[in-house]
Amino acid sequence: MxxxxxxxxxxxxxxxxxxxxxxxxxxxxxxxxxxxxxxxxxxxxxxxxxxxxxxxxxxxxxxxxxxxxxxxxxxxxxxxxxxxxxxxxxxxxxxxxxxxxxxxxxxxxxxxxxxxxxxxxxxxxGKPSIAVDTHVHRVMNRLGYVKTKKPKETEKELREKLPKKWWSKVNYLLVLFGQHTCTPISPWCSKCPVREHCPQIGVTRTR
Ligand code: SF4
Missing domain, CATH: 1.10.340.30 (Hypothetical protein; domain 2)
Known part of the structure; x- marks a missing residue:
């Protein structure tokens, strides 16, 4: 990750x-x-x-x-x-x-x-904590890093496995990434910079 x-x-x-x-x-x-x-x-x-x-x-x-x-x-x-x-x-x-x-x-x-x-x-x-919203939840699941149904479960899994240096940044990185590239309905996989690392779990339609 x-x-x-x-x-x-x-x-x-x-x-x-x-x-x-x-x-x-x-x-x-x-x-x-x-x-x-x-x-x-x-x-x-x-x-x-x-x-x-x-x-x-x-x-x-x-x-x-x-x-x-x-x-x-x-x-x-x-x-x-x-x-x-x-x-x-x-x-x-x-x-x-x-x-x-x-x-x-x-x-x-x-x-x-x-x-x-x-x-x-x-x-x-400045306390290390992981803010999980729908973007973080969706992207982490598509990447196969977590396998969860709800953001709260994603937060729990990330607390267990995500290196601490990413905790404070992961929300804004994946919110921006989720708004512009890994969008909810039809993600822009064709121009995604992490395409070669992504198993695209649950993705049915892409651009
Ligand atoms: S390859 Fe597609 S599904 Fe995977 S992170 Fe990139 S945009 Fe999202």
Missing amino acids: NKVLSIIEEHVKELGVPMAEEVYKITRDPFKVLVSTILSARTRDETTSRVCKELFKKIKKPSDLKKISLKELRKIIKPINFYKNKSRYLKELSSLKRVPDTLKELVKLPGVGRKTANIVLNVAF
């Missing part, structure tokens, strides 16, 4: 920096990493980035969320998918004293699933 991930890393390097990392690099603030990661779920990074810029002009810490009305919050984050639910989640974060630094505590927060929690742990606290 070292070789395959190195090739993928080279392949996607022009495609951009992951959202949460960009926010952390600029702000060094776990709260803003948390907010941007919640907002980025099922939304394009360009959109999330634009919305976060506007939002962070008004919201700099959890208690600022008390001062803003739900209506105004919705208006700011409207370009984000599921903005109604997400504005509610953000409002519920207004009494947060500090962003937790454990998976167990993070997943108790509104709008935070395992993937979001793992990204926050990685990016904001």
Whole structure:
């Protein structure tokens, strides 16, 4: 897997920096990493980035969320998918004293699933964790590195076998790779840089 991930890393390097990392690099603030990661779920990074810029002009810490009305919050984050639910989640974060630094505590927060929690742990606290979403799950199964039915099972298998140096990177590498090359319905196997290492498990149609 070292070789395959190195090739993928080279392949996607022009495609951009992951959202949460960009926010952390600029702000060094776990709260803003948390907010941007919640907002980025099922939304394009360009959109999330634009919305976060506007939002962070008004919201700099959890208690600022008390001062803003739900209506105004919705208006700011409207370009984000599921903005109604997400504005509610953000409002519920207004009494947060500090962003937790454990998976167990993070997943108790509104709008935070395992993937979001793992990204926050990685990016904001530098804790090794593996964020598995549908892209990571799909690509790892197609490559035959894991044989699993659900992302949670993939996370477990990866924890057992993936070399630690890839833990923090595997999510953004495979998200970009999954969006641009190993796409869900009909992957671009004809121009895939890891084609010779891939048994294409479960792939029925390719481009
Ligand atoms: S060869 Fe096809 S299925 Fe395998 S990783 Fe590349 S795009 Fe995905």
